[in-house]
Amino acid sequence: xxxxxxxxxxxxxxxxxxxxxxxxxxxxxxxxxxxxxxxxxxxxxxxxxxxxxxxxxxxxxxxxxxxxxxxxxxxxxxxxxxxxxxxxxxxxxxxxxxxxxxxxxxxxxxxxxxxxxxxxxxxxxxxxxxxxxxxxxxxxxxxxxxxxxxxxxxxxxxxxxxxxxxxxxxxxxxxxxxxxxxxxxxxxxxxxxxxxxxxxxxxxxxxxxxxxxxxxxxxxxxxxxxxxxxxxxxxxxxxxxxxxxxxxxxxxxxxxxxxxxxxxxxxxxxxxxxxxxxxxxxxxxxxxxxxxxxxxxxxxxxxxxxxxxxxxxxxxxxxxxxxxxxxxxxxxxxxxxxxxxxxxxxxxxxxxxxxxxxxxxxxxxxxxxxxxxxxxxxxxxxxxxxxxxxxxxx
Numbered sequence: 373x374x375x376x377x378x379x380x381x382x383x384x385x386x387x388x389x390x391x392x393x394x395x396x397x398x399x400x401x402x403x404x405x406x407x408x409x410x411x412x413x414x415x416x417x418x419x420x421x422x423x424x425x426x427x428x429x430x431x432x433x434x435x436x437x438x439x440x441x442x443x444x445x446x447x448x449x450x451x452x453x454x455x456x457x458x459x460x461x462x463x464x465x466x467x468x469x470x471x472x473x474x475x476x477x478x479x480x481x482x483x484x485x486x487x488x489x490x491x492x493x494x495x496x497x498x499x500x501x502x503x504x505x506x507x508x509x510x511x512x513x514x515x516x517x518x519x520x521x522x523x524x525x526x527x528x529x530x531x532x533x534x535x536x537x538x539x540x541x542x543x544x545x546x547x548x549x550x551x552x553x554x555x556x557x558x559x560x561x562x563x564x565x566x567x568x569x570x571x572x573x574x575x576x577x578x579x580x581x582x583x584x585x586x587x588x589x590x591x592x593x594x595x596x597x598x599x600x601x602x603x604x605x606x607x608x609x610x611x612x613x614x615x616x617x618x619x620x621x622x623x624x625x626x627x628x629x630x631x632x633x634x635x636x637x638x639x640x641x642x643x644x645x646x647x648x649x650x651x652x653x654x655x656x657x658x659x660x661x662x663x664x665x666x667x668x669x670x671x672x673x674x675x676x677x678x679x680x681x682x683x684x685x686x687x688x689x690x691x692x693x694x695x696x697x698x699x700x701x702x703x704x705x706x707x708x709x710x711x712x713x714x715x716x717x718x719x720x721x722x723x724x725x726x727x728x729x730x731x732x733x734x735x736x737x738x739x740x741x742x743x744x745x746x747x748x749x750x751x752x753x754x755x756x757x758x759x760x761x762x763x764x765x766x
Contacts, residue, residue, distance in 0.1 A: 405429050405449040405500075407479045410456065410471055413586035414463035417508035418705055420586040421469055423481055425449070425500040433493060440485040444493070444502065449479040465508040492652050496582060496699055497635045503582050505703045522568045523746055525561060526588040528598040528700065529554040529571065530632065533578025538603030538631070540722035546601040547576065549725050553713065554599050556735035561742065581633070581699040589705050595669065595742065596708035598700050600632060601725060603717040610718045611689030612681070614674040615710045616666040617702065618695035619644050619653055628712065629696035643697055653697070665707035667693070668748075673711055673741035680737030681730075687720070707745075711738065 409424040423446070430447045451457070451473050459469040467484040474480035483506065491506045529551040531537035537546030551573070558569045570591055572584045579587075588596040602613070604627075613628075620626060621644065630640035643649055670693045681688045691712075701708050713734050714721040724730045 404477065405446070407446060407449055407451045407455060407471060407481075409452070410459055410469055410481070411583075412459060412461055412466070412469060413583070413590055414461060414465070415586075415590035416592055417465070417510060418589050419461065419463055419465045419506045419508075420582065420589065420703060421466075421481075421483065421504040421506070422580075422582050423471075423502040423504070425502065428495055428497055428500045429502070431493075431495075431502060442483040442485060442491060442504075442506075444481045444483075444504070445474060446479040446481065446502070448477050451479045465506055490655075492655060492703070494649060494652055494702060497633075497639055501582065503703070522566050523595075524568045524570070524591055524593045525595045525597070525742065526570045526572065526591055526593040527554045527557060528584050528588070528596065529573055530598060530600040530700075531578075532573050532576055535578050535634070538601055538716045540716040540725070541607070541719050542722060542726075544716060544722050544726050546603070546716055549601050549716065549731065550599045550713070551576070552728075553731050553734050553738075556732055557599075557738055560735055560739040564743070582702075584700050585702060585704050588708070589703070593706050595745075596701075596704050596706055597673075597738070597742070598698070598708075598710040599738075600710060600712050601714060601716040602628065602712035603631065604715060605717075607718060610715045610721050611691040612674070612677055612714060613691035613712050614670040614677075614693050615698060615701075615712070616663070616670050616693070616695050617653065617698060617704075617708065618663070619649070620694070620696050622694065622696075625694045625696040629698050632710070633697075633699045640697070649697070662705075662707060666709055669707045669742075669745045670709045672745040673709065673738055676741030676744065677711070677713070677734065677737035680740060681733055687724075 406426040407423060408426060411422045411424070413420045425446070429449060432445045432447075433442065435442050451471060455471060457471050461468060464486055465488055467486050470482040470484065472480055483504065487509050489507050489509045491504065493502065493504050495502055529547070531547035532551070535547065537550070539545055554571055555574065558571060561567045561569045570593070572587050573579055584598070585596070602609075615625070615628070626640050626644060627637060630637045633640065674690070674693050678688055678690045698710050701710060714725050716722050716725055
């Protein structure tokens with residue numbers, strides 16, 4: 373039976389209004405962003421807090437005293453019923469991380485502070501998350517134990533698990549290629565007893581980008597190297613390039629970063645225009661001369677890779693050292709770079725990458741570049757001094 377809307381409208385409207393009032397909170401919640409989870413990682417003088425979201429958000433930040441705390445108000449958001457609303461940290465930087473529904477449209481995330489020197493925040497997309505990096509105050513270091521002075525290197529094979537990365541014309545997966553290269557590289561680097569080498573993953577598993585950086589910071593690494601294989605819609609695109617973190621207006625570099633960050637090109641372009649992102653990167657790069665050291669590291673790796681591979685294949689195209697906003701390099705405390713070892717989308721370079729000998733030469737080339745950088749770095753000079761000290765071998 374159909375209603376006569378003209379004649380029955382006066383009867384329907386009061387009831388319709390009643391139902392809209394009753395259901396409006398549900399519609400509001402459905403349209404808002406959900407705060408799904410809160411995670412944290414701690415290391416010496418550094419803590420990373422990640423707030424997982426269902427979509428990108430606007431947020432405000434502030435600091436209060438008595439007691440000392442930072443708080444972040446996530447706008448148009450509601451908190452998941454399953455979330456742990458109080459996370460004890462107790463690392464000397466943060467005491468706890470708390471979250472609550474501050475009002476109907478705002479979730480407040482509170483960081484109870486112990487002792488900090490600085491903090492920075494940024495939003496990642498796909499999946500959306502608010503990343504908060506908090507830095508502790510630098511303390512006078514004790515004299516290092518001479519038996520344990522080593523160079524800590526963290527290698528990050530990109531992608532993994534449900535994320536295959538780029539896929540070649542003959543179905544070669546980036547995630548498999550870069551993992552094999554990282555394992556080979558670790559083996560070469562471990563030949564030097566003064567190297568400690570860690571991988572963010574040693575098998576086919578997925579690790580979020582922000583967690584990879586936090587792992588390097590937690591290890592208090594001296595170097596962080598993320599390993600990837602490039603891809604392009606142009607099948608003829610080929611070559612090797614090495615990146616460091618910085619904003620850029622280079623369209624090709626923006627495209628590469630968009631793919632590795634798993635976000636749209638439009639969002640990647642917008643990121644390079646955001647003033648707050650640029651300010652965060654500036655402050656991050658200034659810290660401990662990280663930008664200058666990352667430039668040195670990138671150049672050593674790029675030159676060594678090209679030199680090592682060119683002597684064998686005569687086919688290597690040197691695309692040089694570039695810069696872009698890679699999520700995986702955000703917040704890294706140490707010199708950090710990302711290397712694109714070849715174009716897996718190029719049929720010839722896919723064939724090379726499927727060859728075990730070629731991957732071995734890539735690993736050797738990167739190792740030579742890393743060793744060249746390490747022997748010129750101040751931390752390595754300390755190792756040599758301790759190695760020469762009479763008590764070192766006792």
